[in-house]
Amino acid sequence: MHWLGGSLLMGALMAGAMTACGSDDPAKPPPVSGDDAGDGGGAKKPWWNLGFQDDLYNEVTLFYLGHAWGQQSDVGEVLETARRVDESDPKSWTREWRKTADRLMSVGQESESRKHPLSASQAYHRAATYYRAAMHHSVEPLSAQGAAEYRDLTRKEVDAFAKFLTLSRSPCEVVKIPYESTTLPGYFCKSPGAASRAPVLLYMQGRDAWAEDGYTMAEEAMKRGFHVLMFDGPGQGQVIRLQGLPFRPDWEKVVTPVVDYVIARPEVDPDYVGLYSLSMGGYLGPRAATKEHRIRALVPNPGVIDWYRNMAAALDPQLLALVDSDEAAFNAKMDELMKASSFLRWGIEDFMWRHGVDTPAKLIKDLRRYIMTPAEVANITANTLVVDAEEESRGQAKELFDALTSKKEYLKFTAAETAQFHDQPGAEAIQTQRILEWLEGSLAKAP
CATH class of the missing domain: 3.40.50.1820 (Alpha/Beta hydrolase fold, catalytic domain)
Incomplete structure (x- = not known):
């Protein structure tokens, strides 16, 4: 369900491409069944729906809620941060999770200054989680500014996690x-x-x-x-x-x-x-x-x-065929779709960045390996x-x-x-x- 590892992310970003290309079978969220289907009085939301219109946000938020079992997050912090995210603003996700992470760093620093190392370590641990969360959407790694923000957030995450290990006396x-x-x-x-x-x-x-x-x-x-x-x-x-x-x-x-x-x-x-x-x-x-x-x-x-089949299954076959027959046309079509959707643009660019390529067609060819x-x-x-x-x-x-x-x-x-x-x-x-x-x-x- 969650998109970590590219699974739901692939389906979500490519659903936009399929729809734009005329497919009548875009990726769909998991079906509602059992008690979640509701009755004649109106359908209930499935238990994993946390209030976002886009199921991607629901699923990523659920991932971080799950971390609470191991004290890597806290339920209220995750839900409150998610509530602040504005789905219409592509940069909102990163901004709000970073705010929560920065606040927890301050909590940890205060506890540490007052000689409460265990409390400090717990705050640093959750801060590290939220810095990682901040990097799961809307940072633009292919731009100089986006790459710099990634490096900054990563160094903060690494520092917070190291402080957690030291102060908690972790093995x-x-x-x-x-x-x-x-x-x-x-x-x-x-x-x-x-x-x-x-x-x-x-x-x-x-x-x-x-x-x-x-x-x-x-x-x-x-x-x-x-x-x-x-x-x-x-x-x-x-x-x-x-x-x-x-x-x-x-x-x-x-x-x-x-x-x-x-x-x-x-x-x-x-x-x-x-x-x-x-x-x-x-x-x-x-x-x-x-x-x-x-x-x-x-x-x-x-x-x-x-x-590779994950990508191929998510793309409209006619669009995918252009990769071999007319690579420039494929890139042009993907550029058109990416301009129409900031979320799609981020998803494709994020994939290209992780695979070390600079065009959507090169991404497809790399994934074939x-x-x-x-x-x-x-x-x-x-x-x-x-x-x-x-x-x-x-x-x-x-x-x-x-x-x-x-x-x-x-x-x-x-x-x-x-x-x-x-x-x-x-x-x-x-x-x-x-x-x-x-x-x-x-x-x-x-x-």
Whole structure:
């Protein structure tokens, strides 16, 4: 349901293009069912509708409400900030979330000055979350001003999160992972209850979320005796904003240095490495595992075998055909649509920025590289849990599951669990429980 990782964002921004091109089947919000359908007295709003006309805003807000379970946000702060957002103003989202983040930084600074480090750490933690939220819409990364704002917000987020780790005495530490000619940012979380050499879970998000969004999962994994390494790769989090490194399809070139780094740590048992990857990571994680066979347990949420299909399915076929027959005409048509919709313009430019291209046609051609063949999937040796959801809009979990030849299981989250949407926003408790129970059986060392 939520757009982190590009799923609902893809559907929302491309729905505008489909409608403008004459399609009679634009992307639709999840259907209302059961009690939410109401009766003769008038339909009720679905429980996840938080008052926005655009379901995208509802879904992103739900994602941050879900963070409250792990104290990464607070319910009132999220709802009050969302209430201030003006849907008619493309810059309103960033402005209002930044205001809330700045206010929480002041709260943290005041608590810290009064020698209340735990209170300060909690305020800094929520501030970091809201700085990340501010970057999910309307900042324009392709402009010099937008890029500067991204860097400023990112540095504030990194600083707030680091203050949280220090003042809370978190078992997680900031690390730098050697990667080609540079490093990747990450957080190594050492389980206080783990044996000297324990299993490690690599946590990786997708297109829009950050490593820091995995802190709740890391805490729950540490309670179960796992060490955790949360990290950002190219195109993600700090890496795209401060280092300018775009996505790459050969994700094994990212994960292999991460595995090299983590198994060299004395706390880690090199034979017990797991990888949990979300949203676009539902493609990137399995892609890495086709070549990186030191991964013992793999959890893609949702399973994806062909990331490009998401874009192709969302675009009008006649418009898409222009990419090969008349690239200039395709770009001109997309430019026309982007001028008519500030939201569409932001979405396309955001995709181009993350993929390191400068035209919509080049974006389409780059996305075509994010496909695994069944033969490549068959190279995965990890024990794999393929995650699905009842109203998953962009995943291909069953297709990936069927193509796997390694030991595998299939998990579908349901509406009864309030976890039926993409990546289970607002349902972190049940999501975390189910994923970690499987990992305890598949990654934990035998007693």
